[in-house]
Amino acid sequence: MADYTAHLIMRPPPKEYCGLFGVSNNDSAAKIAYLGLYALQHRGEESAGIAVWDGKQINSHKATGLVNDVFPPNVIDQLKGSLAIGHVRYSTTGSSTIKNAQPIHIVCKQGPIAIGHNGNLVNSLHLRKSLEKQGAIFQSTTDSEIIVHLISRSKHKVFEKALLESLAQIKGSYSLIILVPKKIIAVRDPQGFRPLVIGKVDNSFIVASETCALDLVNARYLRDVEAGEIVILDEKGLHSWKPEQLQSGFLSYCIFEHIYFARPDSIVFGKNVYEIREALGRTLAKNHPADADIVVPVPDSGVTAAIGYAHQSGLPFEMGMIRNHYVGRTFIQPSQQLRDLGVKIKLNPVKSVLKGKKVVVVDDSIVRGTTSQARIKTVKDAGAKEVHLRISCPPHRHPCFYGIDFAHSSELIASRNNTEQIRNFIGADTLEYLTVEELLSVEGEDKDKYCSACFTGKYPVKCKKPEGKYCLECQKI
Amino acid sequence: MADYTAHLIMRPPPKEYCGLFGVSNNDSAAKIAYLGLYALQHRGEESAGIAVWDGKQINSHKATGLVNDVFPPNVIDQLKGSLAIGHVRYSTTGSSTIKNAQPIHIVCKQGPIAIGHNGNLVNSLHLRKSLEKQGAIFQSTTDSEIIVHLISRSKHKVFEKALLESLAQIKGSYSLIILVPKKIIAVRDPQGFRPLVIGKVDNSFIVASETCALDLVNARYLRDVEAGEIVILDEKGLHSWKPEQLQSGFLSYCIFEHIYFARPDSIVFGKNVYEIREALGRTLAKNHPADADIVVPVPDSGVTAAIGYAHQSGLPFEMGMIRNHYVGRTFIQPSQQLRDLGVKIKLNPVKSVLKGKKVVVVDDSIVRGTTSQARIKTVKDAGAKEVHLRISCPPHRHPCFYGIDFAHSSELIASRNNTEQIRNFIGADTLEYLTVEELLSVEGEDKDKYCSACFTGKYPVKCKKPEGKYCLECQKI
């Protein structure tokens, strides 16, 4: 991958975790979409939206909040029609705002369009400035709004052609789900960064970010929308189109979906997430053993890797920290007396498990290091003799430009510190990460299909300038 | 006005009653705007919004509901800054939707802009189609969105020039209030259809739809924004600009503001609304007397004219119908048993006043006729011997294209029926309207400054085609 190079980026990394869902040919389309979003809620807790085609027009409803709150029964009942798309969006501090909720629902010369996006365009700033120069106005900061602007400017009258013309201009990661009169169109970017699967139940086709959404609505998993594929769902069924312009020749599946983001009961990129995570844990145990008594996960995301670690190491698996699942968003600011409460609110250590023990704690990542520090402190306060922290992926040193919201590069503890420094900061007795090679070995033969730039800094973008020269195109990003 | 002609219109008349408010140079700008909107609530009950400039950026909040509901104290407190604009929007059936709430708050190459509009563009459909052809996307059906699209497409870098360029393209009625970094800009269209006044309190300049909003914030009424004037409020004070392109040479003040729409305690178009309405009532009495015992208004809008009628006629004024001021929006659908309830919910007749009496009922308009019919029935059921309905304006026969939402032309009872037929339909013993001449005589020397097209069909638009020929430009409207 010598011909790829890092970006020069001036702005903070983007924050566009999302979940997508679409269903065709179903009289209960909005209800099905509601259920699908429900299963995808972990992909976005900030806002939720559904748009339906009722045979005459597109109607939509969206709001900030969880799916359950945004869609009380009377609202779902009003969303009539046989085609529906839905979207959930991730909450990031300070931007929990209705204006960025999706689907974006607009009217342009192509007619009415509703669109939901998962991913991140790396040339969005460039496109936005260019569109603004042409007179475009922006009512949100979403990439979806950029994409509909591009569609609306196309000369093509056939929607699919206008869409393709706009897709040819965008770079980065995008799984899209689009509702126009009489059809749903699903797209996955040429490198396939973000997942998108196809399912079927009765006569309805479904597209969704993860298979767990298919499971909930009793749909059968057929296959993935392929990288660079446009899939059309209409009355007649499912149609596939792989325009040449969208064929990149290589893949860049986001490996962090496997490590952390997807639900363990999903199939993502054709693989069982649970199996991958358990294998990560086994590999971690094999290569990074610890002289310990028990293996304890940071719940919920560290559970599967911890199980793998326990199986491989032969150490007993114990739920030494209990997660409080009632944690909501409007938590009272604790008084000074109650400092350090934040960590305990979510996780309470089980003293009887930890007391006097040498403990392997398995977690999926360390971002800023402060949360890990607090957790290790509570584990030690609960009586653990030693804490050996094992992370089921390599250190995060580089920002993601394709849709995963790590902290800003300068905030990533691993971008400024080596492992020993991090260990010292967080207070663990030992700290070990998976290496990039170990991580990729778990993906096996497919390992070249994955983007692991957040660990390596090798971004999966083909630079068109001679090596060693300043890349003007990349700079524009 | 022989060279004006009626429009050929295919679409339903527009529905854009609104109230505008802006305040500069005030640390409590959002609170002042809140109070101003509160005083203007009668101009729009559907949605409310405020945008503020905080020195670095524009922040805004808007939602459906009354001003009080949209802006609880904690929301107002978050809207910091010394410049604020606000907007209230009228509720019309079926479109009570957040997406049409204003101010519209966007970012374009001119920077951030928030804009509120009162009025109606007669060439909005044309502009919208044209903008769509150029690739514009629309997220609402408001004229405000059209105006910002035009601004954003201007080549001019100086905002005021870009604004002027866009104003040169729009036709119809518009009072605008615009917030950009460091200043508020207020505009009134070349014919001055909708009102817009300037006031001052301490070092703050205020612009508002009506003077009642100045009164509430203790501001002094200075003058009106003139037709075709652009007024700029910034740190240094108030600046006026009357670009040649906006000078039309004639005025078209909406006479219905005087008759019905404005609050009686406001000064509108330089005149006291209360005085005008009382004079309309006096004129009505002088020219359309009735052999009756008492004069009863349809509250609240008919009160002032009824007082005038009573004064002129010498008949006693009585509040023979009591209005229930708790009537809200979410009223239970009454069962069949409770039909005709709709009218009574709002107005209950006072039997002791009406019983055995010959009653002059004074109202400000008859639209479809059904409400008048029901009211006359309740007055008669309450024991009135005779009902003589007097209307303080001429019959509405023509749609308004400048921002007043009468019913569609085909629904206006006076467009298809003569006065006797209407009288018969509504069940009054006699029915008389003011004539157009009588109406205009009340406005006195200024009478040519008013648009009364809803009564006359003579729309204040200069047609550019030879008389008798089909006017292509007008047709485009």
Place this chain on the structure above:
Amino acid sequence: MADYTAHLIMRPPPKEYCGLFGVSNNDSAAKIAYLGLYALQHRGEESAGIAVWDGKQINSHKATGLVNDVFPPNVIDQLKGSLAIGHVRYSTTGSSTIKNAQPIHIVCKQGPIAIGHNGNLVNSLHLRKSLEKQGAIFQSTTDSEIIVHLISRSKHKVFEKALLESLAQIKGSYSLIILVPKKIIAVRDPQGFRPLVIGKVDNSFIVASETCALDLVNARYLRDVEAGEIVILDEKGLHSWKPEQLQSGFLSYCIFEHIYFARPDSIVFGKNVYEIREALGRTLAKNHPADADIVVPVPDSGVTAAIGYAHQSGLPFEMGMIRNHYVGRTFIQPSQQLRDLGVKIKLNPVKSVLKGKKVVVVDDSIVRGTTSQARIKTVKDAGAKEVHLRISCPPHRHPCFYGIDFAHSSELIASRNNTEQIRNFIGADTLEYLTVEELLSVEGEDKDKYCSACFTGKYPVKCKKPEGKYCLECQKI
């Protein structure tokens, strides 16, 4: 009335304005009750409640808020049954609390009971202490809870007898509406302080605080529940019972219902409220003329008396102050800059009406004097040359113990000041009240049926001690 004497009272005057409604024999009972409460909303804006008998049990719903807010359609739909009672309660500072909302809905050995009360028991403190001594627990501070405690302690198994036993123990004012299995019972106290009327629509009997509630549901006014009468509504119709214990031999209708509290379109105590108020205005004009140009009411409550004043005096009636009907409960605390805003929020003067005029302002009462002071200031600021305040009742000098919430006696400006001192404080040029004799003359032959203790201090309670001696019983109150 020499044998009546004033109370010695240590506690603040009670605050129990309320509206009552009941309907029998109607499949839409809850909907009808909702409408009835809607018409009675002016009698209580703090909380609303409805209880229904569904053939098997009593169900109820109540909450703080206006009727419209407390009862969205889905809540009304759940209140099934053919008997319903409803209650609205007045808002007084600091006690706007769900626990005092009514109907009180309990279960005791008599079975389930729901009860709503309008009035004020003068021996509630005594009864409460006595009940507490016997072991009663109190979950509210309402008189209704005291009454059900008394009912629940009766040895009688027949509900009506238990009720009567409890009524024999309570003193003061009470109109009650009670729902028990299969029937509604309405009671008015022996002196008839608070109103309660009977109506009929189809096969349903209605009881309500005022006839305006009958009008809204198309019911015909039959008669009042008489003082000391128990009326029973059940499947068979309406039954009357006048137990000897409840016959007092004299009446004490609250004259303030006529002056201020009831809606002008209601019939209260058999008289048209509008007629009474207009006559008060006429009497005021006859005996307390002013050298003035116009008559202006304080809206809405002063309107009818002002009309009477204008008719009698021959001066023109003008709406010189406009009321903002959108005033809600959660108004933003205005900043220092916006002081005196409170008055203007509700009423804005019409400068063109007032400017240069000598104005008679007609109001229905002066309580603390501060509001009148502020209003007169705004009228003068609007340009009035002179303000002659005329009050359509005598000065309030004494607290009411029967259910009208004036301020505490020490706060009543007239309890500490003569008319000249009040005039000076509020800033009027002249100030005149109706005298007690003038007030009673308007009631005519019925004048002895009214309680006017708030003006005279002569409380309508028969003292059982020798004249001139300290009355221990009254003291206990």
Place this chain on the structure above:
Amino acid sequence: MADYTAHLIMRPPPKEYCGLFGVSNNDSAAKIAYLGLYALQHRGEESAGIAVWDGKQINSHKATGLVNDVFPPNVIDQLKGSLAIGHVRYSTTGSSTIKNAQPIHIVCKQGPIAIGHNGNLVNSLHLRKSLEKQGAIFQSTTDSEIIVHLISRSKHKVFEKALLESLAQIKGSYSLIILVPKKIIAVRDPQGFRPLVIGKVDNSFIVASETCALDLVNARYLRDVEAGEIVILDEKGLHSWKPEQLQSGFLSYCIFEHIYFARPDSIVFGKNVYEIREALGRTLAKNHPADADIVVPVPDSGVTAAIGYAHQSGLPFEMGMIRNHYVGRTFIQPSQQLRDLGVKIKLNPVKSVLKGKKVVVVDDSIVRGTTSQARIKTVKDAGAKEVHLRISCPPHRHPCFYGIDFAHSSELIASRNNTEQIRNFIGADTLEYLTVEELLSVEGEDKDKYCSACFTGKYPVKCKKPEGKYCLECQKI
């Protein structure tokens, strides 16, 4: 325990799961209580309430909903004072109603009292009828209301004595937390059915249902409130009183707290819940092995026992079912097409874990059997070759009268079916329960301190009638 006998019960089993919390001597008492309730949320999701003593009076707030929803920051801020008690209540179908929310806050001759109860009085019906006969009124169906009625009827003026008099009359299970002026009183019933612990942080004493609430507020666990102990928290500290009347001589700790109800990170009845559950799993594995490939818990409650089973059996532990933690209360009624959705909404099987495997599923109980049936079906549909269900307690055959809401006895599948019949109904390949002896062996030397009547039918009530005779006292219950 030969001298105990089963109850004859006519009414459905009670439903009073609850969580209690109290804190003294702390300026942030309400905030601490909020956090405590937060940690105890699993004990009651229906409603939450807090009462505080502010030095002058008791104020309280309660509502239906989760702690987070009931107590937004502005509400907590209004609950000032240094003593606070809190309560969360369990949701059971159909009774999710504000009237049963606690603490019950009343005034009686003892003064103001707020009280929260966890448990169930077995003689509540008897007491209620008796109180009703004496004239008591009931506004809820809670045992707390019965208890305050008893207190309010005591002749004793010292509160503790009045309390003791009332405690002498109640039978069954009760952990109580009571707020009166200047102190909090905590009580545990003579047999100690429900847990109640004491903690300390700085100068504040805490009482709470479980130690997890102490952990969250950084309090140290001191000891349990003992069975039959009255603990008083006031300014001076903590005082203990063990009145003779409350000493029963034997204990009846609810063993189901250990099996299911308490949080695994709590210490309950002096024992680590996690350790107990893991030991239950080990015992299950030892005595009820299965020829299987993996051990899978029903999350979350089955996790700890499954870990124990896996450790003992040597089979790998796998999270073969994933729980959706977003499941809320207002779930849309699925259409017919989506039947069986209920089970999947909460738990989704991980196909890659289950496929082709012989699976031991570990759950904590089978109630009606229908949920287990559906779960086993989804596990099999996910590809499991065999399902061996192991339950970490004996079959539930008898209702609980002490506060655990199983289904009605007739609905408990084990009350009508033997294990083979149940196995057949739910579709497992094998089904085994822990025996009562195995369960008690885990409790070890303490085994006689536990109530296991739901398994054995041997209720821990000393019958006062000769053996073999009909027990009139028990019958009254």
